[in-house]
Structure formats: C-alpha cells, structure tokens
Amino acid sequence: MDKPRAKDKGPMTPNITELKSKFETFNDIKTTSSLLYWDQATNLPINGGAERARQIATLTKLGHDILVSTDVGLMIADSYDWALNQNKDNEDAAFVREAKRLRDLESRIPGKLSMAMAQHFSAMYDAWAALSPKNDFKSLQPFLEQSVNYSMEIASCFPEYNHPMDALIQFSDPGTTTAVMREIFASLRKELVPLVQKVRNSKQISRNCLQGDFDEASQMRFCRTVAETLGYDFRRGRIDMSPHPFMTRLGGHDVRITTRVRRDDMTDCLFSVIHEVGHALYEMGMRENLSGTILANGVSSGVHESQSRLWENRIGRGKPFWDYFYPILQKEFPTFNHVSADDFLRAINQVEPGLIRVDADELTYNLHVMIRFDLECDVLEGKLKIKDLPEAWNARYESDLGVKVSSLKDGCLQDVHWFSGPFGGSFQGYTIGNMLSAQIYEAALKDMPHMESEFSKGNFYDLRRWLCVKLHQWGSMLRPDELIKHATGEPLSSKAYMAYLNTKYRELYQLS
Numbered sequence: 001m002d003k004p005r006a007k008d009k010g011p012m013t014p015n016i017t018e019l020k021s022k023f024e025t026f027n028d029i030k031t032t033s034s035l036l037y038w039d040q041a042t043n044l045p046i047n048g049g050a051e052r053a054r055q056i057a058t059l060t061k062l063g064h065d066i067l068v069s070t071d072v073g074l075m076i077a078d079s080y081d082w083a084l085n086q087n088k089d090n091e092d093a094a095f096v097r098e099a100k101r102l103r104d105l106e107s108r109i110p111g112k113l114s115m116a117m118a119q120h121f122s123a124m125y126d127a128w129a130a131l132s133p134k135n136d137f138k139s140l141q142p143f144l145e146q147s148v149n150y151s152m153e154i155a156s157c158f159p160e161y162n163h164p165m166d167a168l169i170q171f172s173d174p175g176t177t178t179a180v181m182r183e184i185f186a187s188l189r190k191e192l193v194p195l196v197q198k199v200r201n202s203k204q205i206s207r208n209c210l211q212g213d214f215d216e217a218s219q220m221r222f223c224r225t226v227a228e229t230l231g232y233d234f235r236r237g238r239i240d241m242s243p244h245p246f247m248t249r250l251g252g253h254d255v256r257i258t259t260r261v262r263r264d265d266m267t268d269c270l271f272s273v274i275h276e277v278g279h280a281l282y283e284m285g286m287r288e289n290l291s292g293t294i295l296a297n298g299v300s301s302g303v304h305e306s307q308s309r310l311w312e313n314r315i316g317r318g319k320p321f322w323d324y325f326y327p328i329l330q331k332e333f334p335t336f337n338h339v340s341a342d343d344f345l346r347a348i349n350q351v352e353p354g355l356i357r358v359d360a361d362e363l364t365y366n367l368h369v370m371i372r373f374d375l376e377c378d379v380l381e382g383k384l385k386i387k388d389l390p391e392a393w394n395a396r397y398e399s400d401l402g403v404k405v406s407s408l409k410d411g412c413l414q415d416v417h418w419f420s421g422p423f424g425g426s427f428q429g430y431t432i433g434n435m436l437s438a439q440i441y442e443a444a445l446k447d448m449p450h451m452e453s454e455f456s457k458g459n460f461y462d463l464r465r466w467l468c469v470k471l472h473q474w475g476s477m478l479r480p481d482e483l484i485k486h487a488t489g490e491p492l493s494s495k496a497y498m499a500y501l502n503t504k505y506r507e508l509y510q511l512s
C-alpha cells in the first residue's frame with residue numbers, strides 16, 4: 001500500500017538529480033561566459049575582440065540549447081506541481097521553480113537570436129571602449145541601431161506586455177513594469193526637484209579639498225583596506241582595473257570586482273570600490289548549498305543595487321564610517337591632515353548637478369536614471385531615432401539638471417549599459433536600489449540600534465550578518481517582492497528613502 005501523502009505537501013518528492021545536473025552544466029557555461037566578459041573588460045589585447053565575441057556567442061548558444069531542450073522541459077513538468085506546494089525555504093523546490101522561470105523566458109527567444117545578440121553585444125563593447133573616448137558617436141550609431149532592432153525583436157517574443165520595455169525589464173527586475181516605474185519616477189521627481197532647488201539656493205559646499213594629485217598605488221592600498229574591513233574576502237575575490245567598474249560572480253568562491261583610478265580625484269576609485277564591494281558581499285553571502293546552482297544569483301538588479309548603494313552611500317558617505325577611516329586616509333594621504341573630518345564629510349556629500357551618473361550625488365542621481373529611462377522609452381516607442389539621441393540627451397540634461405554637455409563621452413556615450421546589452425530595461429534597477437537601500441537600512445537599525453557606533457570602531461560584521469540572514473543567503477530562492485517583504489517587513493516604498501534624503505540634506509545645507 002502507498003504511504004499516505006502529507007496533505008499540504010502535494011505529490012511525492014520527485015527525483016530531480018538529473019535536472020540539477022543539466023542546470024549545473026548550464027550554470028558552468030554561463031559563468032565561463034562571464035569569465036570571458038571579465039577578461040574582455042580587464043585584459044584582452046585590442047585585436048582580440050572579434051574572436052572573443054564569437055566565443056561568447058557559442059557559449060550562449062550551448063546554454064540556450066540546454067535550457068530549451070525537450071528533456072529539461074519534461075523533467076521540470078514532472079516536478080513543478082510538487083515544487084509549488086513546498087515551503088519557501090525548500091531549496092530543491094526553489095530550484096525547480098527557478099528552472100521553470102528561466103526556461104520559460106529562454107524558450108520564447110529563438111536560439112539564433114540569442115547567439116546573434118551575444119556576438120553583437122560583445123563586439124559593440126569593444127567598439128564603445130575604443131570609440132567613446134574619441135566622442136565618435138557616428139561610428140557607434142549603427143551598433144546602437146542594431147541593438148534597438150534586437151530589443152524590438154525580444155519585445156515581439158512577449159506580445160502579452162503593454163510596452164516593449166516591459167519585455168526587457170523582466171530580465172533584470174522581474175515583476176516590475178514600465179507603468180510602475182513611471183509612477184515611481186513621477187512621485188520621486190515631485191519631491192526631489194524642489195529639494196535640489198532648495199539646496200542650490202543655499203550656501204554652497206566646496207569639494208576643493210578632494211582634488212589634488214593622488215598616487216595610484218596609495219589609492220589602491222587604501223581601497224583594499226576599506227574593502228577588507230567591510231568584509232570583502234580576498235581569498236574569494238580580487239580587484240582589477242576596467243573602464244567601467246563592475247562585479248562578476250564566477251563561482252561561490254570567486255566573486256571579482258573592478259574599479260578605475262583618477263589621479264586628480266580619489267573619490268572616483270574609492271566609491272566605485274565600495275559600490276562593487278556591496279554587490280560582492282551579496283554574492284558572497286549566499287548559502288553554500290546554492291553554490292554552482294542557478295539559485296546562486298542576485299534576484300534582481302534592484303535588489304543588487306540596493307546592496308551596492310547601501311554600502312556606497314548610506315555607509316560610505318556617513319559619519320560613523322569616516323570616524324574610523326579618516327585617520328587611516330590621512331596616513332595614506334597627508335594632504336588631508338589640513339582638512340577637518342567635518343569638511344571632508346561635507347565635501348563627499350556635496351550636491352552638484354553634473355554630467356556623469358556614476359559620480360552623481362544622492363539627490364540628483366535619480367534624475368540621471370529618469371533621463372535614460374525616458375529616452376529608452378521614446379526610442380522603443382519609435383518617437384526618437386538613434387541618430388537624434390545625442391541632441392535629445394543634451395536637451396534633457398540642460399532642462400532637468402541645468403548642465404551643458406560639452407562632449408559626447410560625458411553625454412550619451414558615458415554608460416556601458418547601452419553598449420554591452422539590450423537597449424532598454426537596465427537603468428530602473430538603480431532607482432529601485434536607492435529606495436530599497438534606505439528601507440533595508442531602517443529595518444537593520446531597528447533590529448540593531450548599536451549598529452552605527454560599531455561602524456565607528458571599524459566593525460561592520462553585525463550589519464553584514466544581518467544582511468546575510470535577511471537577504472543574501474536566499475540567492476534567487478524568493479522572488480524580489482517576497483525577499484523585500486521578508487527583509488524589511490514591508491513592500492517596496494520610497495518612504496524611508498525620501499525621509500533619509502530630507503533629513504540628511506536639510507541638516508547638511510541647513511535648510512529651513
């Protein structure tokens with residue numbers, strides 16, 4: 001006689017060993033592909049781009065074929081009902097649900113298209129790295145036009161969406177739509193624009209003390225000390241140089257970051273490192289059991305950015321952090337012996353509408369994101385042609401931020417996103433991340449009121465541990481909205497974020 005089944009557990013536990021092994025192969029191919037991208041951004045000889053593009057395309061096709069194979073489809077079908085009836089912390093069930101989600105997405109896109117896109121994005125990255133410093137938009141224009149064609153092809157694979165951008169957003173921020181983002185942007189804009197205006201009309205803060213000549217080796221030595229103190233494990237990671245800083249996970253014990261160094265301004269490298277360390281701590285904090293599986297991945301771009309922005313801004317630009325690190329910085333750069341810690345802190349928090357998103361202060365940052373999001377929508381809706389993109393970009397920077405774009409590399413050529421992936425759907429994660437970082441910090445502070453006094457002593461362990469339990473360990477086991485609720489007790493909202501910005505900048509600029 002069959003054993004009676006537990007009522008709430010659904011069908012008997014299926015054997016998913018073979019399914020797991022298929023996805024392990026898929027995951028190995030994906031991380032090998034990431035290694036090739038990492039190498040391309042850090043080490044590849046200038047003429048190696050074309051072959052590299054083909055190698056990445058080949059791996060993409062191999063991965064695609066595994067995901068869409070009939071075998072895998074049947075194996076998922078066998079275990080999916082079971083997976084739906086299990087607790088959220090059942091790793092096998094979460095694996096089956098994620099396997100189905102990935103397969104469903106992948107099987108909607110023809111293999112040929114995936115392969116062609118991979119080859120195109122890799123070649124375009126090389127072209128961007130060579131041509132953007134020369135402000136050569138004309139030569140990059142055909143690449144971008146081809147990307148827009150690909151984006152529209154992806155959108156046509158998902159006709160159920162209301163907006164072509166929705167089809168792209170689901171790959172980076174599943175569950176979010178263009179309409180939801182437009183609402184978020186409109187409500188943030190209503191509060192941010194007057195606040196920026198008030199700050200602009202008040203007594204200005206100078207950041208002159210941050211400029212000078214900062215030896216590259218000293219910058220890197222200080223950055224490594226910061227990274228290590230925050231918890232970045234150099235036995236499982238390394239820091240290299242690339243034109244646009246990024247983090248990449250090549251395995252549970254190999255999570256790498258990159259940065260860039262400017263001799264005239266040490267904050268560029270420092271805050272890039274802290275930002276990427278934030279991403280890396282998320283990847284390093286996942287359960288060991290998930291290693292090598294498709295669940296060992298940040299769940300969305302918004303959640304990922306919440307981690308990088310939390311460490312970069314909330315902690316890295318805060319007083320407790322500098323109570324500990326300022327004397328160490330002064331030892332590395334004696335020029336800061338003539339600058340008080342208060343003046344330094346004000347300088348790194350200066351609000352100054354500028355041209356570069358990654359250098360933007362916390363108040364104007366989201367305005368940069370909104371410009372990109374709106375332009376992407378206009379292009380995908382057919383209202384804006386790529387050839388007119390620079391002009392449209394420059395006009396928005398003048399109207400929204402009051403700054404004139406003097407060179408294309410500081411204008412529409414500045415971000416790697418449009419030159420290494422689909423056109424559209426990749427910037428909203430930054431604003432979601434900003435909002436979420438404040439929500440998470442507030443929840444952590446409620447649980448650990450002593451947290452900031454520990455930062456002053458160079459102890460970041462308690463927060464890291466809290467983040468690990470509430471958020472990092474889950475990898476992709478929970479969906480983004482479930483994870484946010486689990487970590488903070490509430491759905492995503494801008495309440496904590498706006499309260500934080502209002503308090504911080506009113507005090508900093510002594511606003512009434």
Ligand code: ZN
Pocket residue numbers: 275279305308
């Ligand atoms: Zn980031």
